[in-house]
Amino acid sequence: MTGARIDIDLDRIEYNTRLLVASCAEAGISVAGVSKSTCGSPAVARAMLRGGVVQVADARLDNLARLRRNGIAAPLILLRSPTPAEAERTVALADISLNTELGTLSALSHAAQAQGRRHGVVLMVDLGDLREGVLPAEVLRYAEQVLSLPGITLQGIGANLACISGIQPTVDNLDNLVYLAGEMRRRLGVALPIVSGGNTFSLPLLEAGKMPAGINHLRLGASIMLAASPTPPRLYASLDRQAFTLSAPVIEDKIKPGRPYGLSGEDSFGRRPSFDEVADQPSRRLILAIGREDIDPDGLQPVDPNLDILGASSDHLLVEASAAGTDYHLGSEVAFTPDYGALLAAMTSPYVEKCYLQARQAVPRAEVLALFDSDLGPPSLAAALRSEGLAAALAAVGWGLVDGAADAHERSLPVYLSHRIWPDFALAVPVAPACGLIIFTPTARYGDAVDWPAENVVMVGLRDLFLTERDEQVAARQLLTVEDIDRHGIARLLPPAVAQAMHGLPHIHVHFDRAVMAGQDMAAGLTYREAHLAMEIIHELAVLRSVSFGGFDAGSAPALNGLLLSLLGRKVAKPASRS
Numbered sequence: 001m002t003g004a005r006i007d008i009d010l011d012r013i014e015y016n017t018r019l020l021v022a023s024c025a026e027a028g029i030s031v032a033g034v035s036k037s038t039c040g041s042p043a044v045a046r047a048m049l050r051g052g053v054v055q056v057a058d059a060r061l062d063n064l065a066r067l068r069r070n071g072i073a074a075p076l077i078l079l080r081s082p083t084p085a086e087a088e089r090t091v092a093l094a095d096i097s098l099n100t101e102l103g104t105l106s107a108l109s110h111a112a113q114a115q116g117r118r119h120g121v122v123l124m125v126d127l128g129d130l131r132e133g134v135l136p137a138e139v140l141r142y143a144e145q146v147l148s149l150p151g152i153t154l155q156g157i158g159a160n161l162a163c164i165s166g167i168q169p170t171v172d173n174l175d176n177l178v179y180l181a182g183e184m185r186r187r188l189g190v191a192l193p194i195v196s197g198g199n200t201f202s203l204p205l206l207e208a209g210k211m212p213a214g215i216n217h218l219r220l221g222a223s224i225m226l227a228a229s230p231t232p233p234r235l236y237a238s239l240d241r242q243a244f245t246l247s248a249p250v251i252e253d254k255i256k257p258g259r260p261y262g263l264s265g266e267d268s269f270g271r272r273p274s275f276d277e278v279a280d281q282p283s284r285r286l287i288l289a290i291g292r293e294d295i296d297p298d299g300l301q302p303v304d305p306n307l308d309i310l311g312a313s314s315d316h317l318l319v320e321a322s323a324a325g326t327d328y329h330l331g332s333e334v335a336f337t338p339d340y341g342a343l344l345a346a347m348t349s350p351y352v353e354k355c356y357l358q359a360r361q362a363v364p365r366a367e368v369l370a371l372f373d374s375d376l377g378p379p380s381l382a383a384a385l386r387s388e389g390l391a392a393a394l395a396a397v398g399w400g401l402v403d404g405a406a407d408a409h410e411r412s413l414p415v416y417l418s419h420r421i422w423p424d425f426a427l428a429v430p431v432a433p434a435c436g437l438i439i440f441t442p443t444a445r446y447g448d449a450v451d452w453p454a455e456n457v458v459m460v461g462l463r464d465l466f467l468t469e470r471d472e473q474v475a476a477r478q479l480l481t482v483e484d485i486d487r488h489g490i491a492r493l494l495p496p497a498v499a500q501a502m503h504g505l506p507h508i509h510v511h512f513d514r515a516v517m518a519g520q521d522m523a524a525g526l527t528y529r530e531a532h533l534a535m536e537i538i539h540e541l542a543v544l545r546s547v548s549f550g551g552f553d554a555g556s557a558p559a560l561n562g563l564l565l566s567l568l569g570r571k572v573a574k575p576a577s578r579s
């Protein structure tokens with residue numbers, strides 16, 4: 001290594017997210033994953049999305065811009081209220097922002113109208129911590145005003161506690177939030193889908209089983225990243241605390257006197273250190289090439305229990321290593337677990353290299369698509385795709401194209417094609433083991449012959465579903481109807497659905513029946529845009545192992561090509577971004 005480095009273990013972040021999402025789900029709570037401690041890292045956002053968060057949230061517009069620029073299509077929340085001057089950028093980048101000022105809301109309304117968008121707003125209520133929020137007595141008046149603003153949708157209310165005055169979330173204050181939400185629904189007739197009950201500090205209530213019913217959303221950062229305090233005991237014990245490791249190289253390794261010598265005065269930070277407590281014995285001191293410019297030394301815990309941090313100046317970190325034996329020498333690296341503050345600082349420091357680790361076998365990056373025509377005899381759908389220019393379009397996004405039967409190899413992405421639809425087609429598709437299944441289909445014909453663990457299957461785009469059938473399968477949370485999608489949007493529903501299908505598995509197979517799209521038989525289905533957005537979201541989760549398309553014919557080859565390209569990362573419409 002050449003300098004300081006932070007290792008970011010994406011699998012551990014995904015694991016933590018999954019665990020917290022599952023605990024929250026038991027209480028009817030969905031989770032926004034907060035990326036601000038990683039400066040809006042897209043890789044971390046993807047890991048959280050694979051773990052099942054429904055939105056990614058960050059306090060800064062620049063971080064949201066980074067997420068969008070890097071292809072995160074999931075809903076984004078801006079946590080810190082924007083200034084009125086940032087309204088345009090907020091509307092362009094965030095789906096939802098947390099707000100407390102009518103002046104800003106009115107600027108957001110203008111910006112939303114100008115951009116032809118609807119911007120979601122969560123009205124923050126102060127519950128005693130005296131950071132952001134309108135006072136409870138004012139909430140209805142504010143909400144009425146928000147409702148009168150065109151271009152703005154009042155999505156919910158929320159609260160933030162414990163951040164500035166240490167006022168904890170309690171049954172009382174969160175009950176009050178639920179009560180206010182109820183009043184708003186009753187008096188103003190709004191749906192108010194989000195009642196956001198805080199951050200990591202709300203987890204002790206959750207673990208104690210005391211979260212007031214009606215709180216249906218939390219915004220979690222520190223618990224996902226570090227299981228940081230006040231993550232309660234049971235969750236703390238099961239969460240992984242080693243997702244981040246900071247390391248720095250040894251630039252000096254010497255035995256020196258235990259106490260400094262010479263005329264004593266102030267240090268470089270204006271303090272007068274005292275060494276009266278320090279044993280007057282020679283000790284081994286390591287100097288590491290990292291300092292206060294990069295981290296807060298008080299926020300670091302050496303991974304090796306034989307090491308102790310002595311102190312740091314701007315560019316040097318001193319470590320007591322008398323007990324460490326021969327493990328360290330000039331140039332070797334010393335590892336630390338950062339706390340939240342040190343994590344923030346290290347992620348922000350341009351001098352600390354960011355190194356992303358992911359043990360989970362990455363999905364083939366071979367960037368060769370292998371077409372398998374699963375129908376016997378002509379007309380060949382694969383040939384139709386080729387004659388519609390698939391090879392050239394793929395080449396433009398850096399992918400090759402081969403004929404599956406002849407040239408497929410281990411590192412290609414298999415694409416199975418057929419006129420037949422699910423579940424008839426299912427048997428012809430050799431889905432690799434260790435894959436969750438996402439099936440885009442209008443009918444709930446699961447297919448008895450499809451031998452797959454029910455918990456690893458999600459069906460998307462269903463219509464004409466009999467209620468009993470739904471009740472049974474909804475219990476396993478695996479059906480997304482067109483109505484669900486109308487109500488909540490594919491971008492919000494799909495990431496957690498994929499996370500559900502992947503439970504315990506590293507990859508997914510996607511099956512897409514053409515009939516799931518609108519316009520085939522006059523019945524409402526997924527729009528063209530929704531289908532593409534779904535493919536883009538699956539691409540961005542980077543978990544696709546194989547894919548099959550059913551019910552397409554030569555006439556629909558152009559549409560199929562478009563879907564395939566979205567699945568490989570081509571954007572139909574880039575999110576507007578002024579950054």
Ligand SMILES: *Cc1c(COP(=O)(O)O)cnc(C)c1O
Nearest residue numbers: 034079160199200219220221222
């Ligand atoms: C930072 C932040 C969070 C996340 O808090 P954690 O303690 O990291 O879970 C949630 N909400 C708001 C408004 C925030 O600013």
